[in-house]
Amino acid sequence: MKKLYVILLLLLPALAQAQSKVTAPTSVWPELQVSLGVGEEGQVFFRNGYRINTDSDFNDLKDSGLLSSFERIELSVGYEHVLSEHWRGGALLRYAIEDYPKTMFYTLFLRHNGQVKGLYFNKQLLFEYVDQESMDAFGRFRLSAELGKRLPLGSRFITPSINYEAMLRSNLGKAYEGRAQERTIDRTRLRLGLNYELTEKLRINPYFMRQTDYYYVEIPPIYDDQGQLQQDGYRTKRNRITPVVGLELKYAFGRAPETASITY
Numbered sequence: 001m002k003k004l005y006v007i008l009l010l011l012l013p014a015l016a017q018a019q020s021k022v023t024a025p026t027s028v029w030p031e032l033q034v035s036l037g038v039g040e041e042g043q044v045f046f047r048n049g050y051r052i053n054t055d056s057d058f059n060d061l062k063d064s065g066l067l068s069s070f071e072r073i074e075l076s077v078g079y080e081h082v083l084s085e086h087w088r089g090g091a092l093l094r095y096a097i098e099d100y101p102k103t104m105f106y107t108l109f110l111r112h113n114g115q116v117k118g119l120y121f122n123k124q125l126l127f128e129y130v131d132q133e134s135m136d137a138f139g140r141f142r143l144s145a146e147l148g149k150r151l152p153l154g155s156r157f158i159t160p161s162i163n164y165e166a167m168l169r170s171n172l173g174k175a176y177e178g179r180a181q182e183r184t185i186d187r188t189r190l191r192l193g194l195n196y197e198l199t200e201k202l203r204i205n206p207y208f209m210r211q212t213d214y215y216y217v218e219i220p221p222i223y224d225d226q227g228q229l230q231q232d233g234y235r236t237k238r239n240r241i242t243p244v245v246g247l248e249l250k251y252a253f254g255r256a257p258e259t260a261s262i263t264y
Contacts, residue, residue, distance in 0.1 A: 020236060020237070020238050020239070021239045021241060022238065022239070022240050023240075023241045023242075023243075024240055024241065025054045025055035025242075026053075026242075026243045026244070027052065027053050027054065027071070027243070027244050027245075028052040028053075028246070029051050029245070029247075030050050030052075030246070030249075031047060031048065031049040031246065031247070031249070032049075032248075032249050033045060033048075033248060033249070033250040033251070034250075034251050034252075034253070035251075035252045035257060036252075037253070037254030041082040042079065042080070043079070043080045043090075043261060044077070044078070045076075045077070045078050045080070045262075045263045047077075047078075047094075048074070048075055049073070049076070050070055051072040052069065052071060058071050059071050060099045061073065061098060061099055071098070072098045074096045075094070075095045075097075076093065076095070077093050078090060078091060078092035079091055079092075080111075080262055080263065086112055086260075087110070087112055088113070088262070090108075090262065091107060091108050091109070092107035092108075092128075094107065101133035101135060102133045103132045104130075104131045105128045106129040107126060107129075108126070108127050108128075109125065109126040109127075109262065110126075111123065111260065113259075119147045119149050120148055120149065120259050121145070121147055122146040122148075123143075124143070124144045124145075124262070125143055126141070126142040126143075126144070127139060127141055127142070128142065136174075137172070138171055138172060139172050140167050140168065140186075141167070141168045142166070142167045143165065144166075145164055146161055146163040146164075147162050148195075148259060153196075156196070157196075157197045158195065158197070159196075160194050161192075161193050161194075162191070163189070163191040164189070164190050164191075165189040167188070168184055168185055168186075169183075169184060169185075181235070182215065182216070183215060183216065186213065186214050186215065187212065187213050188212050189209055189210070189211050190210045192207060193205055201252045201253070201256060202250070203248075203251075203264075204247070204248070204249055204250075205248040205249075205250065206247050207246045208245055209244040209245075210241060210243060211242045211243075212241050212242075214238075215237075215240070216236070216238070217238045218235055219233055219234050219236055220233045221233040250263070250264075
């Protein structure tokens with residue numbers, strides 16, 4: 001399974017190639033997380049995330065007041081359960097608030113942790129049912145792989161890591177008339193992070209991420225000054241790259257999460 005997973009993730013960028021690229025303004029994503037151990041094998045966690053665009057024109061959650069400084073706010077609650085030494089599974093409910101649309105995500109996930117030459121190697125398969133305001137619901141499969149290593153730093157620990165995630169969209173077997181054509185792989189994320197354990201319970205995780213959205217655009221036809229057609233219009237693939245600077249602050253009540261956990 002490990003080799004198949006690595007091969008699939010390596011092939012996904014090639015399958016998602018586009019003919020043109022655009023770069024979006026950098027986005028800042030602060031997030032707070034609190035986790036609580038439940039019994040011997042369970043973990044409940046709560047997350048509150050914010051998205052702030054460096055181009056203020058996109059920060060339109062509200063017309064005025066404090067919320068006018070944000071592009072998006074997310075609230076999440078989830079549960080993770082240890083199934084065996086190497087397997088974990090769980091569920092997540094996430095609510096995202098934007099100017100439009102508001103979105104609810106219903107999520108199931110399965111994680112596998114292993115080792116590769118002294119590095120931890122986490123793999124995750126996640127499926128989310130996406131219910132957007134005034135829009136047709138759809139599904140999304142998210143496959144990710146993460147390599148990292150927990151290292152001592154004085155009396156503390158730091159964990160540098162690299163994570164790659166690919167998202168595959170599904171219309172859940174439904175055909176929608178009039179909907180624009182969509183690419184099967186609609187988003188990828190490449191993330192470099194550094195998890196610093198301030199105390200046994202408190203961690204801070206700054207990261208940099210490159211998010212790429214894949215879609216189609218319609219290029220209009222070109223006419224000369226006399227109105228004569230010079231070039232036909234056409235449809236082409238496009239990649240929209242968004243640089244993201246993130247900072248996660250995480251606190252654990254009870255036992256501290258391990259690197260294999262989705263909450264680490």
